[in-house]
Amino acid sequence: xxLASIPEGIExxxxxxxxxxxxxxxxxxxxxxxxxxxxxxxxxxxxxxARGGRDLDDIxxxxxxxxEAAASALGIARIERxxxxxxxxxxxxxxxxxxxxxxRQYRPDxxxxxxxxTFFTRYGNRVQMGHSDHRASGTALLDAVYPRSAxxxxxxxxxxxxxxxxxxxxxxxxxxxxxxxxAGFEKKLAALTAHESQQGVAGGLTRAAHHVGxxxxxxxxxxxxxxxxDLRGRR
Numbered sequence: 001x002x003l004a005s006i007p008e009g010i011e012x013x014x015x016x017x018x019x020x021x022x023x024x025x026x027x028x029x030x031x032x033x034x035x036x037x038x039x040x041x042x043x044x045x046x047x048x049x050a051r052g053g054r055d056l057d058d059i060x061x062x063x064x065x066x067x068e069a070a071a072s073a074l075g076i077a078r079i080e081r082x083x084x085x086x087x088x089x090x091x092x093x094x095x096x097x098x099x100x101x102x103x104r105q106y107r108p109d110x111x112x113x114x115x116x117x118t119f120f121t122r123y124g125n126r127v128q129m130g131h132s133d134h135r136a137s138g139t140a141l142l143d144a145v146y147p148r149s150a151x152x153x154x155x156x157x158x159x160x161x162x163x164x165x166x167x168x169x170x171x172x173x174x175x176x177x178x179x180x181x182x183a184g185f186e187k188k189l190a191a192l193t194a195h196e197s198q199q200g201v202a203g204g205l206t207r208a209a210h211h212v213g214x215x216x217x218x219x220x221x222x223x224x225x226x227x228x229x230d231l232r233g234r235r
Contacts, residue, residue, distance in 0.1 A: 003180040003223050006033045007110065007166070013041040014108035014164075016099065016141050018089060018133035020049040020067040021195045025205060026170035027112050028074055028188035029181025029213070030224050034110075035075030036184070042106045043071055044080045046095065046137050051086040052198060062197050069194035073187055089132070091139040097155055099144035104159035111145065111164045114138035115172040115227055122173065123215040128208075134171055142167075146231075167229040175225030178216050185213065185222045 013034055017023040023031065023043055035041055049063035064081070071079055080102060084095070103111070116138030118130040148154040150163035168177070181188065192205040199205060210222075217223030 003178050003217055003221055005180060006030060006037060008037075010034055010037065010039045010109045012106060012108045013039050013110050013112070014044065014103065014106055015041065015112035016044040016046070016102075016114075016137060018046050018114060018131065018137040019052060019086065020045055020063045021052075021070070021192065021198055021205060022114070022134070022171070023112065024070050024074065024188065024191040024195070025209060026114075027168070027224055027226075028191050028209075029184035029222065030168070030179045030226075031076065031112070032074045032184035032187035032191075033179075033181065035077075039109075041074075041076045042078050042080060042102070042108070043067075043076050044082065044099070044102055046082045046140075047084045047086040047089055047133055048081070049086050059197070063195075066195045066197060070191035073191040073194060075187075087133060089136040091136045091143065095136075095140045096144045096148070097158065099141055100149045100155050101158040103144060103149040103164070104162045107162045109165050110168060111141070111166075112168045112170060112226075113141040115169040116142055118171050118173055120173070121171070123212050126208075126211060126215075130171070138169065138171075163232060165230065165232060167231065169227040169229070170224065172225065172227045175216070175227055177226045177228035178223040179226070180217065180221050181213065181224050182221050 213222030
């Protein structure tokens, strides 16, 4: 599969992830390149990450500090934390409604988020198990995007309707769109390194990012994989 460049003319991006390091791991290189191109990026994190560390007195506070450093490394403009308990996320009406509000507030051209059907992913000889929080986040996001955020008949108190140009679904087993992240890879690694509490979990984030980047691309051109859904024409 030929590697793609980041889409041009993107002004606003929303990325919705289940945990504090997910957007960085799955899409950090692409997000860094979009930020460098002038896009304003809002990162939404659904859970507090409380079950993602070891031997920490206050895991949520630690992960919040780490995420602020990671977002800065990628050039992300702001972070919205929804505060659900790590491991217990469900695609509830409340979560969906909050995502509708954020979509309408920030009016993104592109939205990144978890694929809602990933139970496991193979990267060559490496298997990464899917997380129920990832699927819950992805399901709630897709239900928020359509038909709800685009229609004035849903949640009118959340603001004027909005429908993005495209969805880029990460954390997917069969991507149909691979983005060359050569120009953003070092920033991605810097962002993942900022998640210090997670480096001992599942073999280390940065090592895993190297493996996945070369699997989707190659040693010279690391890449990130997505299912890309183009929803409407560009203005």
